[in-house]
Amino acid sequence: MARQIIIIDDNVSDSNELKRLLSVLGAEIYQSLRIGMAKEDLAKFNNSDIVICDFKLADGNAVELMEWLDQNNIGCSVFVITDVETVADAVAAFRAGAKDYINRRLIRELLIPKIKVLIGKNSDDNFPLLFSRKSDGCLRAYSAAHAVAPTNLNVLIIGESGVGKEPLAQEIYDVSMKSNKPCVLLDCGTLHYLAQNHNAKQPMTLLDAVATQFRKAHEGTIILDNVQLLSQDMQSIILHVLANSKHDIRIIATASPDITDMVIEGSFLSALFYKIKEFTITLPPLRKCQEDIMLLADFYLRNYNQEFRKKVKRFDASAQREMRAHSWSGNIRELKHVVRVAVLKSRGEIITSKELDFDTPTTGAHVQFKLKASDEKSKITAAIAYANGNLTKAASLLGISHRTLWEKRKKYGIA
Numbered sequence: 001m002a003r004q005i006i007i008i009d010d011n012v013s014d015s016n017e018l019k020r021l022l023s024v025l026g027a028e029i030y031q032s033l034r035i036g037m038a039k040e041d042l043a044k045f046n047n048s049d050i051v052i053c054d055f056k057l058a059d060g061n062a063v064e065l066m067e068w069l070d071q072n073n074i075g076c077s078v079f080v081i082t083d084v085e086t087v088a089d090a091v092a093a094f095r096a097g098a099k100d101y102i103n104r105r106l107i108r109e110l111l112i113p114k115i116k117v118l119i120g121k122n123s124d125d126n127f128p129l130l131f132s133r134k135s136d137g138c139l140r141a142y143s144a145a146h147a148v149a150p151t152n153l154n155v156l157i158i159g160e161s162g163v164g165k166e167p168l169a170q171e172i173y174d175v176s177m178k179s180n181k182p183c184v185l186l187d188c189g190t191l192h193y194l195a196q197n198h199n200a201k202q203p204m205t206l207l208d209a210v211a212t213q214f215r216k217a218h219e220g221t222i223i224l225d226n227v228q229l230l231s232q233d234m235q236s237i238i239l240h241v242l243a244n245s246k247h248d249i250r251i252i253a254t255a256s257p258d259i260t261d262m263v264i265e266g267s268f269l270s271a272l273f274y275k276i277k278e279f280t281i282t283l284p285p286l287r288k289c290q291e292d293i294m295l296l297a298d299f300y301l302r303n304y305n306q307e308f309r310k311k312v313k314r315f316d317a318s319a320q321r322e323m324r325a326h327s328w329s330g331n332i333r334e335l336k337h338v339v340r341v342a343v344l345k346s347r348g349e350i351i352t353s354k355e356l357d358f359d360t361p362t363t364g365a366h367v368q369f370k371l372k373a374s375d376e377k378s379k380i381t382a383a384i385a386y387a388n389g390n391l392t393k394a395a396s397l398l399g400i401s402h403r404t405l406w407e408k409r410k411k412y413g414i415a
């Protein structure tokens with residue numbers, strides 16, 4: 001089921017590891033460093049969604065969060081994690097409605113199985129988590145992934161935001177010879193927080209923080225998600241650690257298509273680029289995978305029928321026409337959102353074009369917002385203004401995830 005899970009934790013490396021462990025469940029996973037920042041995502045949560053929250057954060061604690069959820073009638077399940085267990089905190093957490101209060105060290109053993117059970121218990125059947133895509137472009141990408149998986153080559157997966165780079169990276173790891181070794185997911189957009197947040201009492205240098213991640217992945221795999229978001233300092237550090245690492249690590253990196261422009265412009269180190277692209281796989285945008293559009297839409301229609309207990313049967317001809325013509329600049333992420341809203345809005349068994357609420361213009365206009373390293377700040381400001389401050393819409397216009405938009409706003413100081 002496409003449930004939503006949010007991890008609210010200022011320990012970025014733990015949050016990323018938790019995200020990786022949960023990614024096989026096929027849920028939409030959000031991450032936040034603060035409670036305040038999570039509220040926008042939480043406003044869209046419902047009973048079947050899940051919150052995993054560190055007990056104590058800089059701007060509040062999990063009990064206060066649960067009170068806020070209550071006041072706003074958001075009935076999702078909350079799991080509280082903590083570095084230091086105390087009876088008082090446990091009692092407060094359970095009183096406020098937490099499903100569990102778990103020591104951070106026991107996340108694998110206790111938290112993950114509980115979430116799996118919760119997700120399993122809520123589903124009516126074993127709905128597949130991902131749809132096996134049929135378009136030529138995707139089949140080519142998946143067969144390349146299977147060909148390279150058993151080798152030790154570093155792989156770069158290139159594609160627009162929302163095309164499904166992360167599941168493909170995960171699939172390469174799953175069928176690789178290193179599948180029994182650790183896999184560490186590093187979200188490059190938040191990597192620079194590692195050093196600041198890893199351990200407030202013993203601040204680390206950026207180099208130490210990256211080296212720690214490489215140690216954790218000993219003989220295994222590191223997934224560098226969205227490498228184009230690495231700061232220049234981080235690029236040099238990763239290159240240095242890669243060159244000097246004795247840990248026999250395979251890198252699977254994902255990047256947006258403008259990474260090649262960044263190499264030409266000099267904003268991304270060519271030495272790092274060629275190190276990670278020993279083998280390149282390109283995942284095409286959804287608009288170029290026409291065969292997949294209605295198949296994915298039907299897949300999510302069935303999925304959201306279950307979630308909302310609806311009985312919608314199909315999209316009518318007008319809806320299909322509009323969906324096929326749409327530009328889908330937010331790719332599968334946007335399609336999921338459009339289908340979800342359409343299923344919710346539909347009153348009968350058929351979705352018509354009236355229920356389709358596209359985030360992005362159907363033709364052409366989205367192109368003006370596509371990000372290039374040189375004019376990111378002005379494009380982001382323009383997209384937010386165009387979307388009347390609606391950040392989900394602005395992220396779709398820009399073809400980036402909500403999380404990436406948040407990172408970039410922070411980087412450029414955009415309110």
Ligand SMILES: Nc1ncnc2c1ncn2[C@@H]1O[C@H](COP(=O)(O)OP(=O)(O)OP(=O)(O)O)[C@@H](O)[C@H]1O
Pocket residue numbers: 026027028129130131132133159160161162163164165166167226254332333336400401404
């Ligand atoms: N084959 C598939 N079947 C169903 N859903 C899919 C499939 N591939 C991806 N998705 C869904 O599409 C959404 C976007 O995928 P994902 O986050 O992997 O994109 P991405 O290319 O990594 O984007 P970004 O660069 O913004 O991180 C996710 O919710 C994911 O579950």
